[in-house]
Amino acid sequence: MNTAGADVAPAVTKGTRMSGSKEAMAIALLVGAALTGCRKAPAARVPLHHLFGPVIGNEVIAGWAEAASPDDRVVLLVGEQALVQIDITKRRSERHAIAVPTGTSCWGHARLRDGSLWTLKGRRGVMQISERGDVLKERPLDSPQFGLFAHEDRLLLQPADFQPPAPVLYAWRPGNETRTPWSGLRSRPFNLARTSVAALNMITCGVGRRGERPCWFPDEAAMTLIDGSGVMRRVFLPGLEVVRPEVLLTSDNPPRPVRDAFVDAAGTIWVISSGLPVDGAEDQPGGWILAKYSSSGERFATQLLAEPVRLILRAEPGRAVVLTGSGMVAELVQ
Amino acid sequence: MVKKVLFALVVLSGFATPRSAMAGCTTDLLDCFGRAAKLDSFWYRTAAGLDCELDYTDCARRRIIGR
Numbered sequence: 001m002n003t004a005g006a007d008v009a010p011a012v013t014k015g016t017r018m019s020g021s022k023e024a025m026a027i028a029l030l031v032g033a034a035l036t037g038c039r040k041a042p043a044a045r046v047p048l049h050h051l052f053g054p055v056i057g058n059e060v061i062a063g064w065a066e067a068a069s070p071d072d073r074v075v076l077l078v079g080e081q082a083l084v085q086i087d088i089t090k091r092r093s094e095r096h097a098i099a100v101p102t103g104t105s106c107w108g109h110a111r112l113r114d115g116s117l118w119t120l121k122g123r124r125g126v127m128q129i130s131e132r133g134d135v136l137k138e139r140p141l142d143s144p145q146f147g148l149f150a151h152e153d154r155l156l157l158q159p160a161d162f163q164p165p166a167p168v169l170y171a172w173r174p175g176n177e178t179r180t181p182w183s184g185l186r187s188r189p190f191n192l193a194r195t196s197v198a199a200l201n202m203i204t205c206g207v208g209r210r211g212e213r214p215c216w217f218p219d220e221a222a223m224t225l226i227d228g229s230g231v232m233r234r235v236f237l238p239g240l241e242v243v244r245p246e247v248l249l250t251s252d253n254p255p256r257p258v259r260d261a262f263v264d265a266a267g268t269i270w271v272i273s274s275g276l277p278v279d280g281a282e283d284q285p286g287g288w289i290l291a292k293y294s295s296s297g298e299r300f301a302t303q304l305l306a307e308p309v310r311l312i313l314r315a316e317p318g319r320a321v322v323l324t325g326s327g328m329v330a331e332l333v334q
Numbered sequence: 335m336v337k338k339v340l341f342a343l344v345v346l347s348g349f350a351t352p353r354s355a356m357a358g359c360t361t362d363l364l365d366c367f368g369r370a371a372k373l374d375s376f377w378y379r380t381a382a383g384l385d386c387e388l389d390y391t392d393c394a395r396r397r398i399i400g401r
Contacts, residue, residue: 060396060400060401061400061401062396062400064401105392107395123388123392144388146391146395147395147399160388160391162387194387195363195387195390195391195394198387198391199390199391199394199395199398202391202394202395202398202399204399204401218398218399248398249360249394249398250360252397253397254397254398256398259401260401285401310401311401
């Protein structure tokens with residue numbers, strides 16, 4: 001006779017314990033109920049108030065020139081061959097083809113302090129264009145360029161450089177022959193193919209209303225703020241999702257920590273980050289997270305958006321005007 | 335030959351998750367290199383290879399810089 005189980009057997013035989021399968025089911029139900037109870041409800045999404053549009057379709061924005069004054073128009077370079085003027089005050093837009101031969105690609109778009117608009121023509125040319133797309137001046141460059149931005153009276157060019165570390169941006173005053181390195185920003189080495197390294201070192205610059213222009217690399221949750229004399233400082237942006245460079249380079253619509261940024265007059269850094277779409281959302285370009293940081297990178301707020309945003313066209317304390325994934329100009333009130 | 339094919343498959347598999355337009359940039363680059371490699375002149379071959387790299391960065395730029 002086995003007496004070892006005698007102490008426990010009575011409980012079973014008296015029917016005070018459930019059978020093994022019933023017990024397991026009960027535990028599963030309890031755990032399931034607990035998990036369901038603990039699961040967070042989906043975070044509320046911040047709605048956008050559409051002002052007008054759509055002003056563009058699902059086409060690549062290759063650059064944009066900020067308004068010269070609060071009443072002035074924003075000009076987007078879209079589809080690499082067209083300009084879209086957006087008049088936020090009058091709530092209207094106009095589209096004009098750039099007068100370049102078919103097949104010519106324009107990239108980068110910038111406005112100098114004198115109001116003139118500039119873009120790259122192919123890889124080795126820079127053009128001054130009117131808001132209606134007329135070519136006003138054209139000048140060949142001695143080397144291929146990846147990007148074009150502006151700061152006050154200088155164009156900022158990013159040469160196609162496959163061998164880091166090297167200066168990322170060069171300042172150039174149209175009419176002047178020399179180009180000089182702009183800030184101490186350097187390209188970064190990676191243990192990847194040189195084409196991938198070049199792609200990861202392509203920089204984007206946003207709008208800065210407090211004397212510093214924000215620029216960022218596609219793989220970093222960080223920003224370099226460069227002032228008018230080229231002095232730069234790095235600001236890290238906590239809380240934004242970063243993916244490995246290999247993922248960034250091999251995804252169709254890769255998650256980008258910073259898709260667009262805008263520094264308002266108070267120094268607040270507004271960031272659009274990829275984030276996750278609403279369940280069942282249409283496939284539209286843009287980021288689903290709006291994050292706000294202090295000038296030194298302290299996080300003020302992170303908000304999930306009800307629809308994706310491609311650009312921050314204007315920002316001021318408590319309010320931003322943005323371009324949505326569906327091409328609408330919309331307002332976001334904080 | 336078998337080794338080369340296997341190597342190519344391994345390289346491509348690294349670029350192909352997820353299959354995407356960006357992967358299109360990479361396969362375009364490999365195709366472009368393939369065409370450049372067939373040129374007889376060393377200098378033309380080298381220049382064509384550099385153009386392939388610039389084409390790739392144009393393609394990548396639309397994906398990771400374009401907004």
